[in-house]
Amino acid sequence: MTGTADAVAREITLFVNPTAGRGRGAQTAQPAAAALRDAGFSVRTVLGVDADDALRRARAAVDEGTGALVAVGGDGLVNLALQAVAGTSTPLGVVAVGTGNDFARALSFPVRDPGAAGRIAAGALLAGRVREVDLGRVGGHWFGGVLASGFDSRVNDRGNRMRLPAGRFKYDLAILAELAAFQPIPYRMRLDDGPEREIAATLVAVGNGTSYGGGMKICADARFDDGLLDVTVVGDCSRATLLRVSPRVYAGTHLSHPKVSTYRAKKITLEAPDITAYVDGEPLGALPLTAECVPGAVRVLVPEG
Known part of the structure; x- marks a missing residue:
């Protein structure tokens, strides 16, 4: 045997x-x-x-x-x-x-x-040599990186509907189109068992990992082994401010901008009208949803050091 x-x-x-x-x-x-x-x-x-x-x-x-x-x-x-x-x-x-x-x-x-x-x-x-890594979970669905909701998920929605052009340029056009039509999104957010907060925001990102979109460090301080989700809220800001702040996401320096707030929680509940959540770049479903961190949920074969 x-x-x-x-x-x-x-x-x-x-x-x-x-x-x-x-x-x-x-x-x-x-x-x-x-x-x-x-x-x-x-x-x-x-x-x-x-x-x-x-x-x-x-x-x-x-x-x-x-x-x-x-x-x-x-x-x-x-x-x-x-x-x-x-x-x-x-x-x-x-x-x-x-x-x-x-x-x-x-x-x-x-x-x-x-x-x-x-x-x-x-x-x-x-x-x-394995590392136990935390995962996020929404209902029965797991995610390793970032749950996106708001402006970024609307860009994905629009880009996925566009047949032409192909490749990354399609999403660049989708960004421009969403910027032209953008209005702040009314969210209801609850962290752990705390009070419900009503916020007007550009986006809310929930990170088990640090980045999405090929290196955009939207939740730059997130860790895979702390048992917590990092929450980045980009508040109600103008199109000009959004365009100025967006390049800073690749270095993670956007977190210090006055329009950006960050939180940590074991669990978060999000509600907003007409918003699709994406996890690890894939569509998950419409808000509302509750995401939780599950410590050590997966064993990963990792490099030395």
């Missing part, structure tokens, strides 16, 4: 998004697989016809006792992988080949170097 269990544990599951990073997911799974095989592991690959099918297959691999689930893709695929491994003993590996890769960057993984990421996963498995 032990031999069978050991054999299963030596089998690693690559969870691959073939469309991540404009097709790089399928191409770059192979160097990661080779690195794991060179370390003595057997490797199988999980693909799905859609997200639901892929998640079902990933959960089946976890239930069968795979030694690790290694996500090959961007933040969206990592988010899908979290739905399979959170709350289990199965460790998560990350091979970051998407467009944002915020979760990977926050944990010091190499980006767009699948061979190196595969070697990190293999070395961590052989050494038993």
Whole structure:
């Protein structure tokens, strides 16, 4: 029986998004697989016809006792992988080949170097090197990075509806369109079991991790191991102020602006009309919602140091 269990544990599951990073997911799974095989592991690959099918297959691999689930893709695929491994003993590996890769960057993984990421996963498995990482949870859905609501989620909504142009320029146009139409959003916010606050804000971001959108450090002081969510509220500000402050998000220096307020809480409830929440860059659903931090919810295969 032990031999069978050991054999299963030596089998690693690559969870691959073939469309991540404009097709790089399928191409770059192979160097990661080779690195794991060179370390003595057997490797199988999980693909799905859609997200639901892929998640079902990933959960089946976890239930069968795979030694690790290694996500090959961007933040969206990592988010899908979290739905399979959170709350289990199965460790998560990350091979970051998407467009944002915020979760990977926050944990010091190499980006767009699948061979190196595969070697990190293999070395961590052989050494038993895992880090217990907090996750956010909304209902039954887990997230590793940031929950976005407000101006940023409206930009995503608009960009997702636009068929042309392709690529990042589409979202640049969506930003301009949303700026032209923007009005402050009336939120109701409750932190833990405190009083409900009514605020007019541009956006409210809830961070388990620090960043979204490929390096925008909206919750720059967030930590993966403090058992708390960081909340960044950008208040009611003019379009000109928003344009001036936005570039500072990449360095995290926006947090000192007088229109920005920050909080920490184990749980937050948000309510606002006509606002979709996004987690790890993926649409979650309309507000209202309650997000909570679950300490040590996932075991991640991490680099040395």
